[in-house]
Amino acid sequence: MTDELLLTFYGDDFTGSTDALEGLADNGVRAVLFMTPPTAEDLERFDDLDAVGVAGVSRTMTPEEMESELPPVFEALAELDAPIVHYKVCSTFDSSPKVGSIGTAIDIAQDVYDSPFVPVSQGTEVPHGRYVAFSDLFAEQGGDVYRIDRHPTMRDHPVTPMHESDLRRHLGEQTNRPIGRVDQRFLDDYEAAETELEETIREDEDEIVVLDALNTDHLATIGRLLWTRATETSGQLFAVGSSGLEHHALVSHWDEIGEIDRNATYFEKREPADRIAVMSGSASEETATQIDWASDHGFRLVSIDTERLVDPDEKSDARAAAVEEALAVLDEGESVVLYSARGPDDPAIDATRAAFEEHGAEESLESYLGRQQGIMFREILERSGVTRACVAGGDTSSHVISELDLDALEAIAPVAPGGPLCRAHSTTEFDGLELALKGGQVHTRNDEFDYFGVVRQGGIDRTD
Known part of the structure; x- marks a missing residue:
């Protein structure tokens, strides 16, 4: 083969x-x-x-x-x-x-x-x-x-x-x-x-x-x-x-030259999901506007207290608070976006960095926050039974994937250029999870900032 x-x-x-x-x-x-x-x-x-x-x-x-x-x-x-x-x-x-x-x-x-x-x-x-x-x-x-x-x-x-x-x-x-x-x-x-x-x-x-x-x-x-x-x-x-x-x-x-048939695609829109969970570690303006769109279109937002999250004595409680708030939203049948920053000018960014440096951690702040968000997201997916999810941010995506113990991904539906909906392959309970990974600048081709909404809808139908 x-x-x-x-x-x-x-x-x-x-x-x-x-x-x-x-x-x-x-x-x-x-x-x-x-x-x-x-x-x-x-x-x-x-x-x-x-x-x-x-x-x-x-x-x-x-x-x-x-x-x-x-x-x-x-x-x-x-x-x-x-x-x-x-x-x-x-x-x-x-x-x-x-x-x-x-x-x-x-x-x-x-x-x-x-x-x-x-x-x-x-x-x-x-x-x-x-x-x-x-x-x-x-x-x-x-x-x-x-x-x-x-x-x-x-x-x-x-x-x-x-x-x-x-x-x-x-x-x-x-x-x-x-x-x-x-x-x-x-x-x-x-x-x-x-x-x-x-x-x-x-x-x-x-x-x-x-x-x-x-x-x-x-x-x-x-x-x-x-x-x-x-x-x-x-x-x-x-x-x-x-x-x-x-x-x-x-x-x-x-x-x-006949090596492939470009029309023979299995890459097609999926059925809508009742609810999805989104974990955002992106601080881009694009993602911030997408979070705003989500808030206006039925998603509930959970702001992660990153200043507490970088404190060794407070991080467990900070994680638990965000997880419980997100689970409460999902239990009500609604979609949720957890985020660590809302755009590049979010004052939480500088405050969190100052607090992180004060505690003298050896790794980078980006790596630390990514791991913490990965831990939170795993618990949310395990306890909620959500079958479709999304991660925003390149570094955040890598850390979340690591925490989920996935073996492989296969693209299954178009959402936006550079951010498809994928199916996870794993020997864990996350086998079959539908997951979209979005970089900070990724956005849909229309005039809306509706990336998270399109993921919830199962992608786009390119024949429309």
């Missing part, structure tokens, strides 16, 4: 991993996302897999942590022998030499794969509004397109702000490997793109190649380029990029 895999991938955070999973499922590609590298026994539980992914958290790791974490994962994926191994990164490419270093990931991967070259493809016109022109990354927000170093959110990102839009220069701060590009002038014609790629690799001796993309036609060209290289040369091709590789590039070419 593993000989038939088209792709394996590693997501550098949990919500990004489900984004890639969605891109495959939405195009008729049967894929499963594992929480740890799967064994042969794990794979035997699933029939007719086309792709296998592993959800990771390297986006928040130091290079030293990545050097410990990534080699065994890459080695396990290598054993599955798919032609392409995709290191899935956020479409905004936010990273730094000290946190989430994509260059470090490439260095580690090349020790495992010795890929003939490492393509970097960040463009994904639809659904995320990301464009690469002459190696500069642009991102859409609120209907406007910004160069990434001037993007309202990414220029001031609290952990990895983007101060450079040229992906070659940005990546060059993270690795010493030579970096070239194939720019938009060549991507309208496959033969021209193939020739330029060959010259970049062979003549310029560039090991990493940044690929421009302004539209889906460019992505289709990239998909053909990568698949041809991966299947006509020895070894596996290690590629870095956003979910545009799944949403458009590779699936377009696979469909053209």
Whole structure:
């Protein structure tokens, strides 16, 4: 079975991993996302897999942590022998030499794969509004397109702000490997793109190649380029990029050559749920507005007392208070949103950080709060019997998943680009749980801020 895999991938955070999973499922590609590298026994539980992914958290790791974490994962994926191994990164490419270093990931991967070259493809016109022109990354927000170093959110990102839009220069701060590009002038014609790629690799001796993309036609060209290289040369091709590789590039070419049928999808709207539970650790403005929408549309809100939660003497009582309040709402047959912050200007953020630092904890505040919210959410799901749930926030999602002891996720219904509804696979009572993981910037395609409501409704019907 593993000989038939088209792709394996590693997501550098949990919500990004489900984004890639969605891109495959939405195009008729049967894929499963594992929480740890799967064994042969794990794979035997699933029939007719086309792709296998592993959800990771390297986006928040130091290079030293990545050097410990990534080699065994890459080695396990290598054993599955798919032609392409995709290191899935956020479409905004936010990273730094000290946190989430994509260059470090490439260095580690090349020790495992010795890929003939490492393509970097960040463009994904639809659904995320990301464009690469002459190696500069642009991102859409609120209907406007910004160069990434001037993007309202990414220029001031609290952990990895983007101060450079040229992906070659940005990546060059993270690795010493030579970096070239194939720019938009060549991507309208496959033969021209193939020739330029060959010259970049062979003549310029560039090991990493940044690929421009302004539209889906460019992505289709990239998909053909990568698949041809991966299947006509020895070894596996290690590629870095956003979910545009799944949403458009590779699936377009696979469909053209008959490897998949993009119309044969099982990715469809589910029945509405009477009630759902939402755990939000996202402090984005987008999520705050979605919480406001939920409050106005039948959801009850529970504010987590994070100042008490970071106090070693108070944390148990703070957790219990939030859990009991949430359970009371669910017992009344209503949906609930628990949240740690309501937007970036919530005064609780600074107050909680000050209290956390006062107690002298060794881990980061984000990691600590994520674990605490994971503990709370597990108890809420166990005691309430809720069968559909949602987590908002990339780091929060990773910690909640860890607390739930899930083995794998499979995308089952569209909700919003990058935030599908998934089915959990587990040996615990959470097997079959329907779960949506939402990054801070994920939102539905309409003019409403109704993400949580759409999850409750079972997703969207794309035939309407």
